[in-house]
Amino acid sequence: MNLKTTFSKKIFWIGLAIIPLAVIAAKTEFGNKKSAYTSIPASQTNTCNCYSTSLPSTIIPINFNNTVPGDLFSFTVQPQADCFAWQEFIALNWPTDPNASFGAPKDLNFVQWETYMPREVLFPDDGSKPPAWGTLVSNEYSSLFKSQKLLLKKTQTKLLTFVSKIEENDAEVNFSPNQAEPFNKPSWLGAQNSTNVWYEIMLNKDYYDFIVQKGFYNAQVQHDTVKLNQPINFPQGQYGTKIVGAIELKAAWMEVTDIKSPKWQRYKLSNATVLDPITKKLRTTVVALVGLHILHKTQNQPTWVWATFEQIDNAPDQSNLSGTPPSQYGYNFYNPSCTNQNVTIKTATGDSTKVVSCKPNTPPPYYLNQAGPVPTQTTRINKIDPIDAAPINALMQQNIQKFYPNSVWQYYQLVDVIWSQQPEPDPQKPIPIPRKINQSSMSSGASIVANSTMETYVQSSKTCFNCHVYSSIAPYPPDSTNNNKFGDFSFALSFAKYPSAQSNQKKKSIKK
Known part of the structure; x- marks a missing residue:
């Protein structure tokens, strides 16, 4: 830790002499901000302290309400970043139904972040202005499936699809994100109940407003901006204000096949419409949240705060495969009695057989539209940080159970948080990828941070920012x-399209 960090840390500890005032101030800043949803009055807001046993003097007040913090007063040690992540997690997962309890079992209503805008809706295929905030399904996508007579309520439908391309009504559809890697190869994840994991990327209001106001839903506008020597920098959240800053979330959902099982009282559940990979038909189902990335740009962390959470039953540590699972229901993605599986797949030249190995964290050998999903074996390679994340998880899970005894959120855990000890300012002019940042200043509990449901196949080689320094603006042929x-660490920005006339011309040239 450098001298500046050490000095800041000492000043912070001295300030703890007035911790009661700090807690009161934090309640005002976190608890009384107005929101798009009904806020819980301050007198009814449960509050607890968050700290690590390694640094018990580093106390962060946590408020149980729907107010997403714009920033932390200071990032100097890992426990602060971990506690900030938990505050985000609680607020983002706050129910939108004002009469609902935090994490009520089998509550299928959306939590706050589920009302954010899907990446596919924010960036229309023709480079046009996206629909109004609150829209979850675009008109273009809905029109592709009119023949299926399945009503897609544009502000109430969670639409989950698989990574592939299909031809439907002569329209090419690009579907939602999948695993981080491998690229251009099968990378789906099969749960032990023989269903695949579904993924989605959601963007908050500050992200949406920035894209709409600047016109960056159009790839041409992005290019015109950088040609004027202006960089694309997303808005930063600010501590003690109503400015939240840009937030990008990626979620992993496991399909539920036995909704009556008491197992699901440990999971956030939602109704979803999914595109079946075999039938290519939309169908409704119930899904359970198993993983959540939270990427948040703030004033104190302009290189973003990178937090990731998982449901505690996902997978065992690779170093402790013989350990007892967290519950009687076993693991979602690991079977101690696994045997290799022969799967018959369909190809252009006829059927063939592929073997799905029991070797942990091995990408599947076929695409989902070639055969149905089967279980894939997953373990956690990087143990959850025992110094800070693990004790903070235990503390927060205890507090959730104390305030909301039946809450599903007591069964979720922070995997890790990445943050910068020496924050680097936004570029003042467009720069090429990869962005060169001081990687030695990027701090986390583990040297490699990976979510077992979203980086299953790259847990030992990369961490979040290693990939995101390659985020770029959208491609534009002219x-x-x-x-x-550089696209400010957000890959979502690169999905902007250019105007439909040019897009159609491009498709014609490709067909020729």
């Missing part, structure tokens, strides 16, 4: 020289 300009 200005290919600027396709490599």
Whole structure:
């Protein structure tokens, strides 16, 4: 830790002499901010302290309400980042139904972040302005499936699809994100109940407003901006204000096949419409949240705060495969009695057989539209940080159980948080990818941070920012020289399209 960090840390500890005032101030800043949803009055807000046993003097007040913090007063040690992540997690997962309890079992209503805008809706295929905030299904997508007579309520439907391309009504559809890697190869994850994991990327209001106000839903506008020597920097959240800053979330959902099982009282559940990979038909189902990335840009962390959570039953540590599972229901993605599986898949030249191995964290050998999903074996390679994350998880799970005894959120855990000890300011002009940041200043509890449901197959080689330094603006053929300009750590930005006339011209040239 450098001298500046050490000095800041000492000042912070001295300030603990007035911790009661700090807690009162934090309640005001976190608890009384107005929101798009009904806020719980301050007198009814449960509050607890968050701290690590390694640094018990580093106390962060946690408020149980729907107010997402814009920033932390200071990032100097790992426990602060971990506690900030838990505050985000609680607020983002707050129920939108004002009469609902926090984490009520089998409550299928959306929590706050589920009302954010899907990446596919924010960036229409023709480069046009996205629909109004609150829209979860675009008109273009809904029109593709009119023949199926399945009503897609545009502000109430969670639409989950698989990574592939299909031809439907002569329209090419690009579907939702999947695993981080491998690229251009099968990378789906099969649960022990023989269903695949579904993924989605959601973007908050500050992210949406920035894209709409700047016109960055159009790839051409992105390029025109960088040609004027102006960088694309997302808004930063600010401590003690109503400015939340840009937030990007990626969620992993496991399909529920036995809704009556008491197992699901340990999970956040939602109704979802999914595109079946075999039938290519939409169907409704219930899904259980098993993983959640929270990427948040703040004033104190302009290189973003990278937090990731999982349901505690997902997978065992690779170093302790003989350990007892967290519950009687076993693991979601690991079977101690696993045997290799022969799967018959369909190919252009006829049926063939592929073997799904029991070797942990091995990518599947076929695409989902070639055969149905089967269980894939998963273990956690990087143990959850025992110094800070593990004790903070135990503390927060105890507090959730104390305030909301039946809450499903007591069965979730922080995997880790990445943050910068030496924050680097936003670029003042467009820069090429990869962005060169001081990687030695990027701090976390483990040297490699990976979510077992979203980085299953790259847990030992990369961490979040290693990939995201390659985020770029959207490609635009008339200005290919600027396709490599940095997109402020958000891959979602690169999904913007250019105007439909040019897009159609491109498709015609490809067909020729």
